[in-house]
Amino acid sequence: MFKIVKAILFVQALFLLFPLSAQQRGIVRGKVTSDFEPQGVIGVTVAELDQNNRLINGTVTNLDGDYIIEVRDNTNRLQFTSVGYQNQTVEIAGRTRINVNLADAITELEGAEIVGYRRTNTGALNVADRDLAIPVSKISTEEFEGVQASSIDEALQGRMSGVDITANSGDPGAGMSIRIRGVNTLSVDASPLIVVDNIPYEVNVSSDFNFATANEEGYSQMLNIPVDDISEISVLKDAAATAMWGTRAANGVLLITTKRGSKGRKPMVQYTFRGTYTPTPPTIPLLNGDQYNTLMQEAYYNSNNTPMPFDTYREFLQSPDDPYYFYNYGANTKWMDHLTQNGYIQNHDFSITGGGTKAFYRFSVNYQGQEGTTVGTSLDRLSTRLNLDYDISDKLRLRADFAFTHSDTYGNYSDETIKNSRSVRSVGYRKMPIMSLYEYDAEGNLTPNYFSPESNSQGTAPDTYNPVALANEASPGH
Known part of the structure; x- marks a missing residue:
């Protein structure tokens, strides 16, 4: 009988406790403002803390600074925190509406130091x-x-x-x-x-x-x-x-x-054009044909104390009775004017760069066309490159690089010596200005052939070759 009475008393005690516990829960509403934002502060964190400062529940304010939170115990506290404002904690004390005005948090830094190692x-x-x-x-x-x-x-x-x-x-x-x-x-x-x-x-x-x-x-x-x-x-x-x-x-x-791609980068397309113009470079002042003929005869006379023997040096006779030598060695040829030209460079660069979280890439195409200031010199180059990267993990990365280049380079003759005395420019400076660019036949008729005698007063082949002929024949298309 005593045990039954004890059980009944225990059940009655539970019924008495439930209403008490239900009374401790509640809904709290309110608005958070500040002197700077009197209409309401957005994004303020509202947290319910118990007597031991443990977090029980939480919410954030809306666009108007309003909040609503269900509290577990109306004897707990509400804490309001937001960046740029001082934290504020208030007692609930059974209230259902709590409005808070936050004070601005002003912090003065003495200094900030950032250290980086290259x-x-x-x-x-x-x-x-x-x-x-x-x-x-x-x-x-x-x-x-x-x-x-x-x-x-x-x-x-x-x-x-x-x-x-x-x-x-x-x-x-x-x-x-x-x-x-x-x-x-x-x-x-x-x-x-x-x-x-x-x-x-x-x-x-x-x-x-x-x-x-x-x-x-x-x-x-x-x-x-x-x-x-x-x-x-x-x-x-x-x-x-x-x-x-x-x-x-x-x-x-x-x-x-x-250059390579980078992580998390949207595809970026880039095109660059660069152009350069190079005018014909100035040359060393040279004698014309008449001056050269006169000075060569004077030089021979000063060295030998006798007039120049035209039987041996027929190119200096300048006699119409000998049409072949008269026309082929009676010109005023400016050799360097025929060997130089205006130069230019055109450079086109096209690239696509991008990447995701693990894979990134860069693809590029370049074309360069260059015309030298010496006739017969040029460069055409087409190159492409593809760089691929894939991060398998933080410690393992796969890389693949592909490159292809095709170029056509046109250059003049070189004797592969230190002085390179037989290059077209070197020969052009030494070439007799009395020589004709194209050859005349024995009757004085102009032919389409370049004039390159086997021998003359300047020596024998190959020192007597026509530099303009070699430069033009080295040009693209010949």
Whole structure:
């Protein structure tokens, strides 16, 4: 009997507790304002905290600064927080509406310090500059952006200390000689190793490459990389680079990094055109035909104390009775005017760059057409490059680079000597101005053949060849 009475009393106690617990819950509404926004502050966090500052429930104010929250216990507190305002905590105390005016939070910073460390790609690792143990020079394409240059080496001229870049000739497509910290050997090649996107770049020249100075023209292959595709160029100047690249890096390393796509970037299409016009360069003042004929006869007389024997030097006789020599050696030819022309360069760059969360890409096409200031010299180059990247994980990335280049280079004859005395310009300066450009026959009739005698007072073939003939025949279409 006692147990039954005890159970009944327990059930009655539960019924008495339920109404009490229900009375502790409630709905609280209100509005949050401030002196700066009296109409209402949007996005204020309203949180219910118990006596131990534990978060029980929460909400945020709407566009008008109004809020509504269901509280678990009307004896708890409400905390109002927002960026730019001071936090405020109020007691609920059984209220169903609580309006709050927040005060602005004014914080004065004594200072902010941002520290960044620049890193350098050594071809094997990205090393912080402060940890580098070898001297490195770097240059980004921003430093020569807008500069009209047909190749990387041409764009680098005079922009990096300790790196000497000199042109082998002024003809289109001609290579350049690159020396890092000067020439340090007299017996072997002193050219640096070229690395493109961490891959050694071959610059060997085939044995049948015979125009201009073939031993230096290997670097003309750098023309295959358009300047617009370059992101950064680094030069390792110390012999310590051999630790990473072997003995081929004893003369230094030229590291070239090409542009790539980036993560989360919408496809961006870019087109750039650059054009350059080069007027005909001035030449050294030369004698005309009449002046040359007179001075040559005077020079012979001063040297031999006798008049020039025209039987031996018939080209200086200038007699109409001998039509062949009279017309072929009676001209006033300005050879350099026939060997020079106005030059131009046109450069078209087209690229598409983009990327997603894991894969990104860059595709580019470049066309360059160049006409040299010497007749018969020109360059036509079409190159394309595709760089692909795919992040498998934070520690593993796949890269694929594809490049294709087709170029046609037209150059003049070279005897491959240091003086290159038989080049068309060298011969043009030495050629007798009394000689005709085209040959006349024995009766004095003009023929379509270039006048290139087997021998005359200047020597024998090949020193007597017609430079205009060689320059014109080297032009595209011949």
